């Protein structure tokens with residue numbers, strides 16, 4: 001298993017108990033000096049991709065060491081529940097709502113035994129970032145299909161759902177209601193007919209940046225980047241921002257989030273999943289630094305890196321540098 005720190009993209013990443021982190025298709029929240037990592041908790045063997053357990057959550061104050069905080073949202077044992085064990089719960093994202101003081105989780109939900117045909121979003125809330133989250137409801141946002149999705153909270157507190165709709169052809173940008181429990185009923189079509197998913201948004205240099213993937217299921221494909229002055233567009237295509245070995249397939253991974261490093265303006269981490277659909281629990285995480293230049297950005301492969309690659313104030317150097325014989329390569 002990989003040594004922590006620094007970051008070793010594509011290698012097994014132990015939590016503070018020495019157990020591989022199990023939080024796939026992840027989303028992150030930073031609050032009161034702590035980072036929270038929410039993700040799909042996968043199980044061993046075939047069938048491990050569906051929600052057998054729920055959404056996991058880990059916490060960290062340095063981005064290197066992650067403590068398992070348990071299951072934030074548990075699947076239900078009630079066959080009448082839409083989040084019954086065996087449903088599909090993917091790409092959980094959590095925001096803190098300053099008006100209600102609730103942590104609000106959104107996720108992609110597919111109903112048990114119905115493949116990917118339901119194309120719904122689910123919402124859950126908690127008064128604590130580590131849960132337990134209580135399932136509120138699920139629906140098709142604005143009455144439209146919704147599969148891979150992300151949330152983006154802007155500087156003014158307004159939040160948005162960016163979701164793959166129209167049978168995976170076009171993304172919808174939809175502002176969330178003030179309590180973040182619903183959308184407001186209007187959406188803007190973005191990246192029309194580009195068939196993108198795995199969307200992530202970040203803001204730097206006064207621009208909104210987008211990274212997503214094409215739609216090839218669990219198999220990797222070239223990443224797709226874009227820049228805009230407004231979330232609603234127009235978006236200018238930037239092509240595939242990845243550089244280095246296997247860049248044409250996004251290093252064998254699929255985008256899930258762009259994580260801003262707290263206290264380091266301009267420092268963003270690209271977070272992606274190397275999926276292992278036959279044994280989903282063995283999926284790996286690819287974290288790489290994003291290099292922003294004006295209105296464009298790039299992501300270069302590195303076998304090992306730490307937060308000091310970012311310009312600006314220095315971050316405490318990695319302290320625990322343990323070599324482990326169990327370290328495995330993803331390549």
Ligand code: GAL
Pocket residue numbers: 025090091148197198215216217218254
């Ligand atoms: C991918 C999607 C994943 C998962 C998978 C199922 O395209 O990004 O989140 O839904 O398909 O095949």
